Amino acid sequence: MVDLSTLPTPQVIEELDYETIVARQKQTFQDLWEAVRLANPDAGLPDYDVEMLETDPAMIIIQENAYREMLERARINDAARANLLGYSTKGDLDQLAADHNVTRLPNESDKALRERIVLADQGRSTAGPEEWYKFHARSVDADVRDVAVYRPGTGPEIEVAILTTSNGGTPGAPLLGSVLEALSAPAVRSVNDVISVVPAVKTIVNVTASIWLLPEAPMSVFDGLEQTLRDALDNEGGIGFDVNTSWIISRLMAAGAAKVTLTAPVEDVVMDKFSAAAFGTVNLSYMGRLR
Numbered sequence: 001m002v003d004l005s006t007l008p009t010p011q012v013i014e015e016l017d018y019e020t021i022v023a024r025q026k027q028t029f030q031d032l033w034e035a036v037r038l039a040n041p042d043a044g045l046p047d048y049d050v051e052m053l054e055t056d057p058a059m060i061i062i063q064e065n066a067y068r069e070m071l072e073r074a075r076i077n078d079a080a081r082a083n084l085l086g087y088s089t090k091g092d093l094d095q096l097a098a099d100h101n102v103t104r105l106p107n108e109s110d111k112a113l114r115e116r117i118v119l120a121d122q123g124r125s126t127a128g129p130e131e132w133y134k135f136h137a138r139s140v141d142a143d144v145r146d147v148a149v150y151r152p153g154t155g156p157e158i159e160v161a162i163l164t165t166s167n168g169g170t171p172g173a174p175l176l177g178s179v180l181e182a183l184s185a186p187a188v189r190s191v192n193d194v195i196s197v198v199p200a201v202k203t204i205v206n207v208t209a210s211i212w213l214l215p216e217a218p219m220s221v222f223d224g225l226e227q228t229l230r231d232a233l234d235n236e237g238g239i240g241f242d243v244n245t246s247w248i249i250s251r252l253m254a255a256g257a258a259k260v261t262l263t264a265p266v267e268d269v270v271m272d273k274f275s276a277a278a279f280g281t282v283n284l285s286y287m288g289r290l291r
Contacts, residue, residue: 001131002118004086012080013087016073021066029058085114108142133160136188137179137197144179145169148200148239148274156192161200161274163239168278170201200239202275207282208264209252212290217256219286226282228254233279240273258290 030048037045053059081087088096089110097104100117116138123132134147137160146163162171162179171179180197183189207229211222232251233243245262252260269277 001115001122001134004114004118007086010080010084010087013077014073016070016077018066018070021069022063025062025066025069026059029062085117102139105139105142112138112142112145132188133158133183133195136182136185137162140178140182141175143171143175146200146238146276150274155194157194157196159274160195160197161239161276162197163200163276165234168201169234169237169276170199170278200274200276201278203269203271203277204280205243205269205277206264206280207248207284208262209248209283210261210263210285210287211252211257212259212287214256214258215289215291217258221254221256222284222286225252225254225257225284228252229282230279233277237276239276240271241276242271243269243277252284259287 033045033048037043037047048058082092083096085093085096093110093113094104097113097117100120102113102117102120104113116135119131119135119138123129123135130149133149137147137149138144143164143166144162145165148161150159150161151157152159160179160183162176163169164171164175176197176199180195183195183197189195211225213219213221229248229251233241237243243265245265245268248265249260249262252262271277
């Protein structure tokens with residue numbers, strides 16, 4: 001699937017700089033003033049040399065015009081973003097999705113909707129490809145966060161692994177049944193495919209660590225570390241994501257933490273590309289203060 005976040009910034013979206021606009025408009029005014037002065041030598045027009053005065057009427061008008069131009073250019077940038085899949089949000093994104101025959105699910109985030117639009121386009125060519133099954137699995141419920149589609153052997157069997165946003169990533173039986181029903185529809189499933197839907201979470205990672213805080217850090221830093229770690233896996237993890245010890249330590253080293261000693265896991269938890277890990281118990285011990 002195309003990762004929209006890796007695409008370069010579109011050239012249609014320009015960087016805005018108020019001072020640059022002011023300088024350009026001032027230079028234009030000075031050029032025009034000089035041209036009028038030279039074309040009318042008998043008018044007694046002086047050289048324009050008062051642009052540094054805050055009370056100069058010309059500069060006041062130029063600054064006002066520059067600010068207005070910056071607002072107009074910002075609006076053009078916003079309009080361009082509204083029509084680009086990687087930047088469009090909320091109602092604008094819903095309109096783009098409709099062009100691809102995709103509608104937002106209840107409580108579905110902009111990020112998830114963008115991903116489903118890409119999957120729909122990539123998988124719509126023929127029934128059966130990986131992206132096609134992924135799109136329909138993710139279209140069942142916004143709780144479906146990630147999907148892996150693979151053949152466990154050489155036969156017609158296809159396994160579809162589901163990772164959810166809730167319940168530590170593990171889908172319940174009703175959701176698995178709904179996904180299987182959606183993928184088994186005649187308009188979705190290839191004739192020879194035998195589909196089964198399974199949870200993607202195959203490994204539970206229990207974490208044990210000792211935490212030292214900086215002298216000035218409030219205890220609320222320590223109190224929030226477990227949730228910080230769990231949120232990090234929710235936001236950064238997914239199917240095929242390795243839970244490395246260095247990653248755990250880096251996420252526990254939040255602002256205010258001075259030192260982290262990780263006791264468990266003792267080695268990196270490496271996942272295959274069809275499985276996901278979830279946290280089980282997270283036991284953090286407060287050890288005191290360090291500079």
